[in-house]
Amino acid sequence: MTRFMAVVFVLSQVCLTGVAAAQGVEVGVKGGFTFADIPNYAELIDDDGGNAEMRVGAVVGGHLGFALGRVIGLQTEVLYKQKGLKASAPEGIDESVTLKLDYIEVPVLLRFGPMGRNGLQFLVGPSFNFNTRARVVLEGMFDDEEDVKDGFEDFELGLVLGAGYYGSPLIIEGRYEEGLTGIADDPGFSEADTYRNRTFMVLMGFRFGG
Numbered sequence: 001m002t003r004f005m006a007v008v009f010v011l012s013q014v015c016l017t018g019v020a021a022a023q024g025v026e027v028g029v030k031g032g033f034t035f036a037d038i039p040n041y042a043e044l045i046d047d048d049g050g051n052a053e054m055r056v057g058a059v060v061g062g063h064l065g066f067a068l069g070r071v072i073g074l075q076t077e078v079l080y081k082q083k084g085l086k087a088s089a090p091e092g093i094d095e096s097v098t099l100k101l102d103y104i105e106v107p108v109l110l111r112f113g114p115m116g117r118n119g120l121q122f123l124v125g126p127s128f129n130f131n132t133r134a135r136v137v138l139e140g141m142f143d144d145e146e147d148v149k150d151g152f153e154d155f156e157l158g159l160v161l162g163a164g165y166y167g168s169p170l171i172i173e174g175r176y177e178e179g180l181t182g183i184a185d186d187p188g189f190s191e192a193d194t195y196r197n198r199t200f201m202v203l204m205g206f207r208f209g210g
Contacts, residue, residue: 026065026073026116030171030205034059036083038099038183040194045087055098057082059201061105065210067115075123079105083197095140101152101183101197102133107160116210123162127177130155150185156197157181169208175201 034057042052061079068074081103089095106128113121134152138144157180164173179196 024067024210026063026207026210028063028065028171028205028207030062030173030203031058031060032201032203032205033057034082035200036085036101037198038085038195039198040196042085042087045085051088053086053088055082055084055086055100057084057100059203063207065111065115065207067210069115071112071114073111073113073115075107075109075111077105077107077109079107081105081129081199081201083199089140095138098137098139099148100133100135100137101131103129103131103156105129105158107158109160109162113166118167119165121164121166121173123160123164123173123175125160127158127160128155129158131183153181153183153185155181156183158197162201164203166207169206171203171205171207173201173203173205175199175203177201 034055036055036057037052045052059079059081061077063075063077066074082100083103084099084101086096086098088097107125108128109123109125111121111123113119131149131152131154134147134149136146136148138146158177159180160175160177162173162175164171177197177199179198182195183197184195
């Protein structure tokens, strides 16, 4: 699955470049930061005396935009995104654990705003997410890293809500993504189907064409 999604990602980027000159098609590149959480899992950690925190990661990718009308369009994307969770041990114990989840994501979004012109844009739609890597990193008295990919689902469905300024060519955008499906695939996780990703994103980029 990981190799397959890597090929899909590369081919998608080639396609983005290839259509850059097409009339009526907007091409964008973007990157930024993710602030990721797994709410139900974080609650379990806090109940056990730990301290759950958001994992700060990165997101990078590109999009194609198609006008469907004067103030509505379709935006398809390919993104590499880091998610997960960070947690520290109870007070007095110098240990922290970070769950690092990496995804290739394919959002298909409706975009509301002045298409082809500068202005505020709103985005909403599903995101089809493919897990490429899952690791647990332990830091403290003993540093360790373990591959836990087998304990997580390969596919996740998410819902994206976003808003931002689309200029010529600068893009500044904020997003929220809520996971709609469980991410854990391990009998060792109690109530595994309730563990779902939640991510906030801050993005900047450039757009051309359209």
